[in-house]
Amino acid sequence: MTKETLFTLPSPYRDTLNVTGYRFGRGEKSVCIMGAMRGNEVQQLYICAQLVHTLEQFEKRGMLVKGNEILVVPSVNHYSMNIGKRFWAMDNSDINRMYPGYDRGETTQRIAAGIFEKVQGYRYGIQFASFYMPGDFIPHVRMMDTGFQSTSLANLFGLPYVLVRKPRPYDTGTLNYNWQIWDTNAFSIYTKETDHIDQESARTAIVSVLRFLSRMGILKYHCHSGYIASIIQDEELRSVQSPCGGIFTRIRHPGDEVSYGDELAQITHPLEGYVMQHIYAPCDGIVFFSHSAPLINEQTTAFRIIRRLHG
């Protein structure tokens, strides 16, 4: 393992921001693994740190296949993480909307450009990401439909689902999108948590990456084969909107099978304590996403369900 500073940014008042990369093996640029790009992505940081630790052990034991280089970048925006902010501390801009970056542009464009220069050119790019709406997912691989995506490769992570989503305009500045445009097969891995560490889903994510590296001939690693993933399109998911605002009590969770009419959650009056609304499953299926915060607005997505197709 070699440790190197990929990008440096002096601050007027704080310690210099150093983005550190960990390289394993030598040879073809095989895989780049990206962790926290936002200040609250603690789970993503933890997963990457554990991967660094694991790969270091594997490298010492000779388990890396010769001719491959792996780069892991556990954290880009710890400046924000250290002060409890999600986005760039100075101007609240999101580094993961600035790719491919611009080295003569604004600060976060320069950070993105500096990072992208170091993480592009790899055959595979894996990012541990977080979603713009607070909630929990079934662990899955997410890809953007850029025309360059390969769902059969995504299947090799052995996670139960691969979600393909048409990019929206604001997605075009993400690392995943730009990796794909610049010829890297890009995968975003979503686990259960962001702000907190969930050991079980972190372990699932770590094993899925090791499984992928093994199947791509980069790592000599034996593990159980995982799932044969179902490929789902984002627009196939059935959204369930909250009918009112209030205190949200979740009854069904990501991964649960539900039938039409099952109670998914209750919304309780925040001052008077009675149940104002019940949220019911609009179809048979599996809960893919659920709102997780204790409070909920009206007209927000409380659940997304993978509809079961009846034969």
Added chain:
Amino acid sequence: MIQEVVSVGLPVDERWKIIKNRMEPEAGARPDSKRICIVTGTHGDELEGQYVCYEVARRINEHMELLDGIVDIYPALNPLGIDSITRGIPMFDLDMNRIFPGSNTSATAEYVAAQIMNDMSGADMAVDIHASNIFLRETPQVRVNETTSDNQLPYAKLLNTDFVWVHASATVLEATLAHSLNKTGVPCLVVEMGVGMRITKEYCMQLVDGIFRLMCELGIWKGEAPEVRDPIVSRDGHVSFVNAEASGIFVPSVEHWQRVKKGDHLGDIVTPTTGEILHAVQADVTGRVFTLREYPVVYSGSLIARVLEDCEEDAEND
């Protein structure tokens, strides 16, 4: 008449409401009456539009007999942001001006955006007023996407701004309110002026005159058409960006909208710890400083200024 554009329940005993003030002739609007939307407050830290809305409503109220169409004033598309001094929608990750035309099956903010779009649908013109951010001060300007500039330039020139910036299209801008309205056939002019968290009365009054001139042109206002200035029309190629090349404190040595020559000193980035100048900032081109850093703390890359390069005839007259 105050109308509710959209209302959604927040968790505890409050509703998130977007309102508008519909102003129409006392005798009522005719079926062929034109409608203009004056929109602002998408970003909660941009307040210049608040005074513009006030002044437009005040002048109309004073002479309702001169109103010959519908004026819809939307003072706050992001009321939660304005009220909490937050640029974005509190507790929502995406910039509100990147989620249009919205969605009925996603986050609450996207639902709100979709209802705003519905409400503005069918208008004959929209003016979307922005006020930069807390970091930069902007000369009053209209920003027009090059894809719509042929149709919009004649209207943009009526708004009494100092210049009109015809900029290149970018995918990320396809989710703005203006782009989404333009796509549905509602011409939308985007105004940028002033600085975040402040009101620059002079700029506001300048734009209000422009809005009344535009309303005269559209047949919505029968009063005397205000005289408006002839703006400089510029394309991207004539805009020079000046970014910080060091992190420190920026101290300007020029005034906003000042004419500068290539190589002129625009200011210094200094360090208060040692008393050194880290970066002496210079102009790359000859022209006018239409954007100037207002907030002193800068990182490497922070935008310091934008200079509108003189075109040849201006240079000769200089």
